[in-house]
Amino acid sequence: MLSVGQLNRRVGRLLEEGVPMLWVTGEISNFVRASSGHWYFTLKDERAAVRAVMFRGKTAMLDFVPASGDRIDVRARVTLYEPRGDYQLQVESLRRAGQGNLYEQFLAIRARLQQEGLLDASRKLPLPAFAHRVGVITSLGAAALHDVLSALTRRAPHVSIVIYPTAVQGRDAATEIMSALAQAQMRNEVDALLLVRGGGSMEDLWSFNDESLARLIAASRIPIVSGVGHETDFTIADFVADLRAPTPTAAAELVCRPRQEIINDIVGLTDRLSRHQQRMLENYSLRLDRLTGRLVSPAQKIRSDRVRVIHALRQLDSSMNTELAHKKNRVALLNQSLEHAAPQVAHARSRIAAVLARLDRAADRFMNQTQRRFERAHTQFETINPRAVLGRGYAIVYDETGRVQRDPAILQEGQALTVELEKGTQQVRVIPNRS
Template sequence: MSQQFILKVSELTKKVKYILESEMNTVWLTGEISNFIAASSGHWYLTLKDSKAQVRCAMFKSNNSKVKIKPANGQQVLVRARVSLYEPRGDFQLIIDQMDDAGAGLLQQEYDKLKAKLSAKGYFSQQHKQALPSTINTIGVVTSPTGAAIKDILSVLQRRSPQTNIIIYPALVQGQEAKFDIVTAITEANKRQECDVLIVGRGGGSLEDLWPFNEELVVDAIYQSTIPIISAVGHEIDTTLADYVADLRAATPSAAAELASTNILDIIDKTKQLELRMLRQFTNSSEKHHSLLSNLQHRLRRMHPEQYIITQQQRADDLIGRLTNAQQNKLNILAVPQQLLTQRIHKIPLHFDLAHKQEATKALHLRLMDAIKKQHENKQQAFVSTLEQLQLVSPLATIARGYSVTRNELSIVKSITQVNENDTINIQVADGNINAKVLNTSGQ
C-alpha cells in the first residue's frame, strides 16, 4: 500500500471527530440517564440509553449550571447536543449544551415552533394591537369561576373601582378541554359586545398547567377579537403565547384588574380638581365681567353731554385766568421807567473791574514763571548730584585709577583656577582692551 494512505491512530480519530462535528452538527434526542457522575471539576458525565442503544455524554460546567432539573439515573430527559469524538480513547460521545425533563422539554420545543410560526404570520405585530378605551364601564373576565384568579380580580375591582360592571365568562383553564372552553368564551364575549375590555387568564402553574394558553386555537381567538384583550396568565415569570398576541399583557390577574380599572379615589380627586377649576373659572369670569361693566359705566359718564359741557366750561375759565395774568405781567414790565434802567447800567464800573482783573492775571503769570524756573533748577541740581554718586561707584572710574578687568571666554577672571596655560584672555584698561596669552600662573 502506498505510504500516503497509512494513518496514525491519532490522525484517524482527529479526522473522524472533524467529520462528525462538521456533518452532524447539533441534534435533539431523548433518552434515559444512566452512569451519571458529577465530577469535582463541575462537569457531568453520563450515558443516554433506550431499549436498543446507548451513547456516552458529557456536559460541561458552563452549560450544566443553567439546567433547571436535578438529573438522576433512570430519569427521562430531552437534550440538545453536539456529536463528537473523545480522541484519547476513540470513543463516540455527545457534548450536551441543554437539558430538560423529557415532558417539559418536548412542550418547550412545541412552544418555540408554534411561536415562530405565529410570529411569521404577524400575530404578535404591534400594529395589530388595540389600545384600551379611555373609559371602561364594563370588564369581561374569561377564567375559571372557582379559581384564585377571579377572586383576585374581584378583590382588586371592589377596592379600586366598585362602580365598574363585571361579566364573568366561565371557562376551564387547565386540561385537554380547556382550549375549547376559552375559545368559546372569547367568541361569546365578542358576539354579545357587552364589555369594553376582556381579561383572559388564570393563576400560576407549571408549563403543562398553562399549556391551554399556548394552543393555536386560543391564540387565534385572541387575535381575531374586536374587544381589546388583557392577558393575565400565571405569575410574572410565566410567559405564554396568549401574552404575545394580546393587546396588553399583565404580570398577574390582579395587575390586569388594575390596568383595566380606574381607581375610584383618583376619580374623586379628579372630580374635586375639576370642581375647583370650574369655581376658579367662574370667579375669574365674574370678576372680568364686573371689571368690564365698571369700565363701561366710567366711559359712559365721561361721554355724557353734561360732563362734556362742564369740562369745556372749566377749560374756558382756566384760559381766561391765564390770559388775565399774562396781560397784567406785560403791563408791569412796560411800566418800569427807562431812567432806572440807565442808572443801573451806569452804576456798574466795567473799566475799573477790567483793569483789576488784568493786574491780577499778570501777577499770577509772574508767580508761575518763578515756580517753573525754581523747580527746573532743583531738578538739574539733583541730576548732577546723582551723576557724581554714580561716577564714584562706576567700575570705569576704578579702571581709570589704574586698575584693569580680566576676562576669559566665559566670564570675569577672579581666580587663577579659572585659567590654564596658553589660554587667551582679554584685559580691559582705561583707554581700551588688551588680548594676551597665559604663560603660567602662581599663587600668593
C-alpha cells in the same frame, strides 16, 4: 509513545471537533443537583446510557428543574472527562420531551398569523381610560382568578367583575375558551376582557396556542388583555391580544387605573376649574366696573338735555332777531331809495306797501314755521324725558352710592335708599317682607 493523559486529551479533541452540537433525547436517571448549582445525571434509553452535566450558568436559564424519570431533549456537545477517560454530554439547554414538535407548531402558527397581519400593533384596540366593568375568562378553581380578584379589589373596588368560566387546560380547553369568549362578545357587557391562567409547561399552556382561538381573539370587538403563565411564558394568545401582561395580577393592574389615582386627577381638575372660574369672575367684574363707569344717571341725563334745549332756544331766538333786523335794514334802505326817486313817489310807496305786506306775511310764515318746529322739538323732548314716566306714578330708587336699584332681591334689611318721585325725593329704609 503517549501517556494516558495525552491520549485522553487527543481523544477529547477528536470528540469535540468531530461531533457537532446535537439534540439527544432520553430519560433522566441518577439526577444530582450539586451545592455548586451544577446538575449531574445520566441520560438513558432502552439500549444505552451516557453521563451528562449541565453547569450552573445554563441551569439558571430554565424555568423548571427536571427529576429522575423525566423524559427530556438536550442540546449538548460531546466531551471527554480526562481523569477517568469517560465521554459525557455537556448540556447547553434542555426541554421536556416532545416540546420540539410543539415549538415547531407554535412557530408555524405565529408565522401564519403574522403574515396575515393579525399580530400588527396597528390593529390592536386601546384599553378604556376608565373601565366600569371587566370580564375575566379563566377557570373558577384557578389561582389566577384569585390573584385577579384580589388585585382588582385592592386597586379599583369601583370596577364590577364578570366571570366567564372555562377550562384552561386539557384536550377541550381551547373549545371552552372560545365558547366563553364568544359569549362575552354576544353579551357585550364589559369594557375589557382578561384572559388569564397560571404558569405551566408548554403542554399545559398549549390550549392558548390554538389557531382558531387566536383568530377569535384577533376579531374581538372588546379589548383583550392576555395574562397567561409567568413572565417567561409566551403563547399565541399573547401575540394576538390587544395587550400582553407577564402575569394574571399584572393583567388586572393594566386594565384599570387605581381608584386613588383617579380621585387625585379629579381633585386636580376641580382645582384647575375653580381657578379658571375665579379668573373669569375677576375679568367680568373688571368689565362690569368699566361699563358701570360709562353709565349716566337719569337725573344727569335730564340736566344735560335741558341745557341743550335751552341753548337751542337761545340760538333760535338769536337767529329770528338777526333775520328781522336784516329785513328792517332792507326796508330802511328801500325807503331811502324811494325818497330820492321823486317822480315815482306814489308808485314807489305802493311798491313799498306791497313789499311791507309781503314782508309781514313772510315774517308771519317764518314765525309760524319756527313755532311749529319748536313745538315738535318740545314734544320729542317730553317723549324721551324720564320725568314724564315719573309723572305717571313711577319712581327711581337709588342706593347709598347713587346707583339705580332694579332688583329687590339684592336689597338688605335696614338699607337706606333714596326714592325720586315726580315732585321731589324721599329717604326710605328697607323693611322685611311680612307676606
